[in-house]
Amino acid sequence: MRALEGRGGRTRSSLIYDTLREELLNGRFQAGEKIAISALKERYDVGLSPLREALNRLAAYGLLIQENQKGFRVPRLDRDELEDIAEMRRELEGMALVRSIERGDAEWESELLAAAHRLKRADECPEQVDEWEHLHGRFHRTLVAPCGSAWLLRFIEQLHDQFDRYRRLAPEAPEVRRVLDTQHGELVALALARDARAARALMDDHIQRSYEVALGSFGERPDA
Amino acid sequence: MRALEGRGGRTRSSLIYDTLREELLNGRFQAGEKIAISALKERYDVGLSPLREALNRLAAYGLLIQENQKGFRVPRLDRDELEDIAEMRRELEGMALVRSIERGDAEWESELLAAAHRLKRADECPEQVDEWEHLHGRFHRTLVAPCGSAWLLRFIEQLHDQFDRYRRLAPEAPEVRRVLDTQHGELVALALARDARAARALMDDHIQRSYEVALGSFGERPDA
C-alpha cells in the first residue's frame, strides 16, 4: 500500500500521523491491540523514524498508549472513560457555545448556515460515511469556533477524537440519528437567535444522546 | 553534559522528554527560539532518534511548535494566550475543585493537609526554588485529584505547564507571593469544610492573582 507518495510540503511523519489518526478513529485497530511497528512499516512503506515519530505524537495526544521498552498499544474502550469524555464534552462544548453566541459575528452566522446545510445534504447519503464524518466534525467546529479560546478549542477537538473512537464503532441507531440530525439545525437556529441558555441546553442533550448511541460500541448489553 | 546515564527501565527518549520539559518550563530556552537539534544532541549526548521523538511529543503536548520541514521552535509568549490559559485554568480548576470537594474522602483530606504543610515549609526557604515548584505543583494536583475525571486532570496539568512558562519568568512579587501562600492554607480549610462555593471563589481569586504576577514576564509595562 504505497499510499504516501508525491506529497506537497508535508513530511512523511505528518502524513503517517494523519493516516493513523484516521484509522484509529475508525476502529481499524482492535482496542487494546499492540502496535506491530514493523508491520506498519511494511504496510505504509516508510522507515522506522517517521513512523515512530508519528506514534510518539499520537501517544502524546492520547490516541495511543506508550510504555517504556514495550512499544505502543491502542487504548482499551472503557465505559467509565466514555462517560468521562461525554461529560467533559458537555462542559467544554457548552461553555464554548455560549461564548461563541456572545462573540460570533455575521460572518460566523453565514459559515454556520453553510456548514449546517452541507451536513444536512450529507445526512441523506448514508453511503458516504467518510464525507459525512468530515462535514459533521466541521459543523461542530464551526459552532464553537469564535469562542475566543484557542485552548478550549484544542481540548474540545481532542475530546471529539476520543469520543469518535466509541461512536464510530457503535451500531447504527436510525431513530436517534434522525433526532441528532434535527438538533444540528435547531442548534443553528438558537445560535442565530443568540439564545445562549437554550442553545447550551440543547447541546447538552445532543451530546447526551450521542453518548447513549456511543454506548452501543460495547455490544448489546451482556447484563440483560 | 552526560546527564542521561544509568537509567532504570526508562527510555532515552523519555528521559530527554522530561529534561526538556523542565527546561522549557524554566525558561532555559528563549521564547520564539528555533531549536537547534544537533546542538541539543551534543548537549545531552544522545542520538537524533530519541531526541526527535521527545521533540515530537513536546510539540503534540504544546510546549513546542513543529513546522513541516522547518523543525521545532519554542512558542512565543503572548499576552492574549496567557489570558486564555489563566481563564481556562479558572474554569477547569474551579470545576475540578468543586467536584473534589463533593467526592474527596478522608484519605484525601489527610493528603491535602500533608501537601499543604510540605508546601508551607518550602515557602520559608526561598533559595530552594526547584523544591518549591515541585511541592507547589503537587499541592495543586492533590487539591483536584479526586474530581473523578481523568481528562479534566489531564487538561489542568497541561494548562499548568503552559502557565508556568510565564510565571517562572516573571520577576518576584513578594507581597502578592505572601497572599498566594496564605491562600493555599485557606483553600485547604474550605475544602475540609466542604464549602464548594467559597473554595471555588477563592481558587478563582488565587489564579487571577497568579495571572497578574505572571504578566510580569512581559517586562515592566512599556506602555506606561
Next chain:
DNA sequence: AGTCAAAATATAATCGATTTTTTACGGCAT
C-alpha cells in the same frame, strides 16, 4: 506433569550515514 533457568528469538530503541529540503550567499540583469 510442573517449574525454573538459560538460550534463542522477536521486538523496541538507538545510532551513524544518506537523502531531501530549506536557507544563505553571490553574480547578473534591470
Next chain:
DNA sequence: ATGCCGTAAAAAATCGATTATATTTTGACT
C-alpha cells in the same frame, strides 16, 4: 541600488543497520 536566479552550505527528515530489552522457547531437574 534592487530584484532574480542558481549555487553552496546548513538543517531537517529519512533510511539501513546495530544494540538493548523483552518475550518465548527449550530442556534440565523436581
